[in-house]
């Protein structure tokens with residue numbers, strides 16, 4: 024919800040609106056509130072990973088999902104040798120019950136899944152994909168930093184090569200039906216935005232702002248001197264005008280964001296191999312991707328999310 028002062032400013036159109044929007048806290052997910060605010064998604068992985076997504080009861084019973092105090096952990100099973108003809112490695116995918124449009128999402132995260140074969144993602148999407156659009160905020164494969172930020176849409180949505188952001192454009196057509204659904208991507212400017220570099224510093228904060236004119240993503244490493252005080256404090260209001268230059272931004276000059284993006288649910292998942300991690304399994308990882316997943320449970324001890332909090336502002 025916009026504040027009164029923002030509405031007056033917007034209606035007056037005399038001052039630039041950019042950077043003046045204050046958002047108020049709508050939903051806070053910390054520890055056990057993830058179990059109420061999100062559903063576990065126990066279905067077959069649409070990206071063909073070597074995983075078996077389990078329901079909430081199973082995830083808790085096997086301690087793949089752990090929610091206590093201010094801690095929320097989601098992991099892949101790291102003890103079971105798999106039958107090559109049986110289901111994939113147990114893992115977790117969760118989806119928020121609430122959906123959001125214009126909003127700011129702030130994630131305080133201390134660890135993300137790392138290692139060969141892993142493909143973790145924090146993203147938002149609508150039920151009618153790709154018509155309702157997809158925003159990938161955290162995504163990387165096989166432990167290879169940095170983070171990649173990507174939109175996937177229906178046709179007629181592209182991005183200019185050059186935008187006001189820190190990261191590097193890797194592709195410009197967001198249309199999911201072309202280029203093998205590569206989407207329009209940005210590679211993070213921070214080597215510590217993913218993987219072992221991220222985990223070794225205790226992670227940090229990610230923020231995503233979605234409006235009808237832009238979608239922007241910021242990352243602040245845990246030890247960064249530039250973390251906005253409102254982000255660090257988990258304040259009741261935030262103003263992206265104080266966030267600095269985004270790591271990635273997507274604009275509406277060649278893409279009508281209103282018609283390409285519907286209200287989105289929030290998803291966290293961890294798949295293994297599959298369309299991206301499996302098809303790009305690097306030569307410095309052992310064996311083949313699927314064999315590695317089947318036979319080396321102990322190698323997945325670092326394949327977990329540890330989330331200190333998710334705050335959604337509107």
Ligand SMILES: *[C@@H]1O[C@H](CO)[C@@H](O)[C@H](O)[C@H]1NC(C)=O
Pocket residue numbers: 086089096
């Ligand atoms: C479950 O996972 C949490 C988080 O990693 C850990 O602290 C806890 O010791 C685990 N519990 C058991 C019974 O293994």
Ligand SMILES: *[C@@H]1O[C@H](CO)[C@@H](O)[C@H](O)[C@H]1NC(C)=O
Pocket residue numbers: 179276277278279
């Ligand atoms: C493509 O999008 C532009 C706005 O970005 C719009 O003016 C145009 O009509 C669209 N074309 C089609 C074929 O939908």
